[in-house]
Amino acid sequence: MIVPEQDSEPQLSLATLDALHQVSYREAGLILLPEKVRMVQSRLRYRLKETGIDTFESYLALVRTDAGARERRMMISALTTNVSHFFREPHHFDILADEVLPKVKARLKAGGRFRIWSAGCSNGQEAFSIVMHLLDKDPSLLDADFRILATDIDPKVIAFARSATYPDRMTDNVPETLRKRFMQPTQLKGQPAHKMADACRNLVRFKELNLMNTWPMRQTFDAVFCRNVVIYFDAPTQDALWPRFHNVLAPDGRLFLGHSERVSAPETVGFSVTGPTTYTKTRSQPINSLNLKAIQGETHGTS
Known part of the structure; x- marks a missing residue:
């Protein structure tokens, strides 16, 4: 047997x-x-x-x-699943260029700043998609105080993003005109690849960050991309994040979520729905005791 x-x-x-x-x-x-x-x-x-x-x-x-x-x-x-690609959910980049950028241009001309946060940036495609799309619309951003903070909990993907070098198979969604302008042909492990141009790399700062911990940022953002991240969290954890995102957004700032993600009762945390999975900060939110705990990162239950 x-x-x-x-x-x-x-x-x-x-x-x-x-x-x-x-x-x-x-x-x-x-x-x-x-x-x-x-x-x-x-x-x-x-x-x-x-x-x-x-x-x-x-x-x-x-x-x-x-x-x-x-x-x-x-x-x-x-x-964690680090699945991303360039120009994912492209309508968000159009909203950023067509609605957010025009509102900050006067501020930039006066010496002000323009800041975007890519939260849960994975391998960096989202942050570099933002850079390429905005520079294509307004090349003068290269001379402005424009920067992107890109964060992720995974140190491996942060290291990959900092290298800014992508196998050709990962650049399929980059329009040829943008690839020629903002990427340089190279090799990665003996295979054809493209590396982001220094002009793009210099606009993005990659940092390791756990969204459940304290956020070290002291200044506000004109837009926050947190797409296809909160789907891994339960409802209480998501609800604790919304006031924190509200707190780091500038007045009229935009919060972009993934296609299957929603802010529950957005009006209660000072947001209004202004596009597909797009939320605009519409008012200052009074910080009651519950929101204060959420903003400080202390509201995170255990199951």
Whole structure:
């Protein structure tokens, strides 16, 4: 009789998945549902091999400790999906160029600033799409006080974004005219690639940032892109973020979300819907005790 081979790979139990969910939720607001057990198991097996740990239970014990702080970051990196491409949901770039840019031009001519935040920037395509689109509309921005802050929780994608070098397959959505103007042909691991021109790179600052933590920015933004990020959060976590985004937006600033994301009751946090998944800051929001906690990053429940 032939005895079937036992699966030698470590197995993730639902109990351990739930405990890992508690850690990921506290750390980054990530929800690990029971139906995702195979996905989580597959993604974290590599982390077990990297750390030399034999079981998911032992891995859980590590990421629960202070000594496991770095590994918690690597765990979140493994669990998050970094799918993006250039000029995704292009209507947002048109709104930015046609409605936001004209309102800041007078300010720029007077020596003022123009700031945009790409929150959850992944490999940087969103930030560089913004740069290319706006420079195509108004080349004078190169001489203005115009900058983009691009942040992500994953240190690996931030490192990739800083390199600003993309395999040709990742640049398919870049119009040929913009590719010729703002990108330079190069090689990446022996394969054809394109690198963003220095003029574009100099306008973007990439930083690692966990949206659940304190935000260090002290000045406001004319637009915030946070697209296809909050879909990984539950409703209470999302609701805690809206007043924080409201707080960092300038008057009449725009908040752009992903196609399947919505601000619940936008009027209660001082937003109005002004386009497809586009929200405009319409008034100052009184900071009551609940909003103050949210703005300070203290409102984040545990499940």
